[in-house]
Amino acid sequence: xxxxxxxxxxxxxxxxxxxxxxxxxxxxxxxxxxxxxxxxxxxxxxxxxxxxxxxxxxxxxxxxxxxxxxxxxxxxxxxxxxxxxxxxxxxxxxxxxxxxxxxxxxxxxxxxxxx
Amino acid sequence: xxxxxxxxxxxxxxxxxxxxxxxxxxxxxxxxxxxxxxxxxxxxxxxxxxxxxxxxxxxxxxxxxxxxxxxxxxxxxxxxxxxxxxxxxxxxxxxxxxxxxxxxxxxxxxx
Numbered sequence: 001x002x003x004x005x006x007x008x009x010x011x012x013x014x015x016x017x018x019x020x021x022x023x024x025x026x027x028x029x030x031x032x033x034x035x036x037x038x039x040x041x042x043x044x045x046x047x048x049x050x051x052x053x054x055x056x057x058x059x060x061x062x063x064x065x066x067x068x069x070x071x072x073x074x075x076x077x078x079x080x081x082x083x084x085x086x087x088x089x090x091x092x093x094x095x096x097x098x099x100x101x102x103x104x105x106x107x108x109x110x111x112x113x114x115x
Numbered sequence: 116x117x118x119x120x121x122x123x124x125x126x127x128x129x130x131x132x133x134x135x136x137x138x139x140x141x142x143x144x145x146x147x148x149x150x151x152x153x154x155x156x157x158x159x160x161x162x163x164x165x166x167x168x169x170x171x172x173x174x175x176x177x178x179x180x181x182x183x184x185x186x187x188x189x190x191x192x193x194x195x196x197x198x199x200x201x202x203x204x205x206x207x208x209x210x211x212x213x214x215x216x217x218x219x220x221x222x223x224x225x226x
Contacts, residue, residue: 004158040218041218042119042204042206042215042216042217042218042219043159043204043214043216044216045213045214048213056213091158091159093158093159103161103164104161104214105161106158106159106160107158108156108157108158109156109157109158111156
């Protein structure tokens with residue numbers, strides 16, 4: 001089975017510019033997650049979707065970050081405007097359900113550098 | 116607020132050595148604990164998942180233990196190989212059903 005796909009793999013932008021990341025989860029996975037991993041840190045959950053509804057976005061900086069999951073499949077994460085501290089790897093993950101018994105499968109990530 | 120700590124931050128060992136990675140967490144009310152592997156430029160791969168009612172899980176040369184009451188887990192790697200070189204992340208899932216990760220241990224196995 002194909003894994004979680006993400007694009008682009010790398011992105012370099014200047015501060016105050018906008019950027020968007022795309023994620024295609026494993027087919028049939030209802031739950032989708034976006035994580036931010038700053039260099040030297042563990043991943044931090046930004047937002048969790050169940051189908052196309054938001055389950056948890058408590059750690060999403062909503063003044064500059066937005067995410068959507070249309071039709072309950074693909075998802076995009078947008079940053080507008082970007083700040084230097086947004087430099088990180090953005091990981092997308094999906095699972096076959098929500099809760100403790102459903103393993104999360106991670107994509108390769110998008111490495112964002114803000115200059 | 117759950118906090119996860121991993122010690123050491125980095126570890127370098129010769130090939131063939133057995134080693135232990137440590138993980139501690141502040142809130143013992145967890146549903147499960149997972150160990151992940153992360154290779155440079157790649158996503159995370161789940162290695163072992165221990166449910167809160169379990170004490171340990173084994174997969175090949177890997178053995179993970181969980182002591183929920185003391186807030187500790189260890190990942191034991193037997194007969195290490197250069198291919199084991201990666202960053203190992205520990206994550207716990209609690210009442211919020213959200214994974215909280217440690218910062219990881221970067222392992223280097225020298226031939």
